[in-house]
Structure formats: structure tokens, C-alpha cells
Amino acid sequence: MPPRTRLPAGHQLLSQILFAQGFGERRVCDGLVLKGLVRVQGEVVDDPDAVFPEDRLELVVDGLPWVTHVKALVMLNKPAGYECSLKPGAWPGVHNLLPVPLRRRGLQPVGRLDQDTTGLLLLTDDGPLLHKLTSPKHHVPKVYEVSCKHPVTQAMCDKLLKGVVLDDDPEPVAAHAAERVWPEGLPSGAEADAETLHLRLTLLQGKYHQVKRMVAAIGNRVEGLHRSQIGRLDLPADLAPGQWRWVEDAAVVLP
Numbered sequence: 001m002p003p004r005t006r007l008p009a010g011h012q013l014l015s016q017i018l019f020a021q022g023f024g025e026r027r028v029c030d031g032l033v034l035k036g037l038v039r040v041q042g043e044v045v046d047d048p049d050a051v052f053p054e055d056r057l058e059l060v061v062d063g064l065p066w067v068t069h070v071k072a073l074v075m076l077n078k079p080a081g082y083e084c085s086l087k088p089g090a091w092p093g094v095h096n097l098l099p100v101p102l103r104r105r106g107l108q109p110v111g112r113l114d115q116d117t118t119g120l121l122l123l124t125d126d127g128p129l130l131h132k133l134t135s136p137k138h139h140v141p142k143v144y145e146v147s148c149k150h151p152v153t154q155a156m157c158d159k160l161l162k163g164v165v166l167d168d169d170p171e172p173v174a175a176h177a178a179e180r181v182w183p184e185g186l187p188s189g190a191e192a193d194a195e196t197l198h199l200r201l202t203l204l205q206g207k208y209h210q211v212k213r214m215v216a217a218i219g220n221r222v223e224g225l226h227r228s229q230i231g232r233l234d235l236p237a238d239l240a241p242g243q244w245r246w247v248e249d250a251a252v253v254l255p
Contacts, residue, residue: 008051010054014047014048014052015049017068018032018033024104032062033048033050034048037061041057055069072124073250074124074245076120076123077118077119078097078119078120084112090115098244107123107124108123109122110124110133114212116225118241119226122230134206139255141204141231142206143228143229144211145181146211146215149221149222150220152196152197152199154180156178156218157178159217161178164214164217169207173214175201176202177201178200178202182198
């Protein structure tokens, strides 16, 4: 048997690219190509051994438009009623909101949001990146929009900034930033005399139920919780609940 030709760096056989992207077992990917169900850069390719760049390759696979990513990092606008666990229990898992190829790749949530918490959630199959984003050493800021049961006072914000003691940790836990948020349309200068139930909280840690427990420690209660930002990545206004999108540059979520 003649030796296999060495492929150029960053290139791979088309069927192997499909396999790595999560389109099925190798024989399934072979079949997709042989049946003429794969377009590459707009052209039908029916040779499973055709060689192409692995990353950022524009495909249409059995009618599904796809751009390849050797390492996947996606953002999801998580709606309420979904668990972030890989083995969900009482609620469906967030993976149900992703297309089948990404589910097959085993993307892991970067941290967790409770089932009743909404907003920005990252998922990736890049192990080193997952570690950087979840390790407390890297201090990736996360911004939460908090709706509270009782009015939020400046004294409450000051306590959060100074640090509060949670029931499972004797060391105080402090917010990186804490500010009251007033409704849009409030007349300029009216904040001093107005009450608000809304708090914007920025954390660098990722403890279990941390926002809810910190707010409880200052004598209030979380009624609604939404994550709006991770690092420098804001949740896009046009990304509806339940929708996902590629994050093309991981640097935006790193400190």
C-alpha cells in the first residue's frame, strides 16, 4: 500500500471535516458527500477525500448552512426553564437549543445559570479556553441585571461592594461593581427621590447561587435574574431567547 499523502497544515479530508463538526459517524459523512448533499463554497462536492481548510469553511450540509470552527465557542440567549447541566433532571437541558452537530460535539457550558435565570451563556469544546473562563484566577467579569422584591438602596450597594458573608464561606464575598438601575424615561435628576427595584451587579467569582445569596445577605430577595455581559461580550439585542450564535473571537470574553 502506498504511503498516505501528507495533508497541508490546517487542511483535512472533507468527510473528516464533517465528522469533526458533528455531522455524524465517518460512514454517515461519507454518504452525505457521495449523495451530493454537501456544498463547499457554493459548489457540490461528491468526493469524501477532497481536501479543504478545516477552519472557517463555508458549507451547506443537507440544506443546513454551516461555517466550520475547529474549536467551537458559541453564545446562547438562555431562556427560563432550561438547565445548564450535561445530565438535566427536572428541566430540559440548554443543549436542546443547539443544532444537532453542536450537540454531538459535546459543548460544555462555561459556568451555569439556574433554570429560572436568563441571558448570556457561553458553551465551548475548547478545554483550555473553558479553564481560563471558569478559573477564579482569571477574574472574568460577569454582569447581572437583578430584579429585587424590595427597593434597592445605596446602602445595600455599599454592603455588596464591601463584601457579605455567605452561609458556607467565612470569608466575605464582594461584588466588583454594584449600582441601582432606574427605569428608562425617568426625568434627569429625579433618581435621588425615586425608588428602584433593579440592581446591576458585576461579579468576578462563580459560586453556587451567588447572586441570590448575596442579595439575601443584604436583606433583599431576587425576583428575576438576567446575565447581560461576560468579559467585554454583551448579549446582542437581536439575539432572541433560545437563539445561539458563534463567538468569532474568544479574546472578547477574556480579561
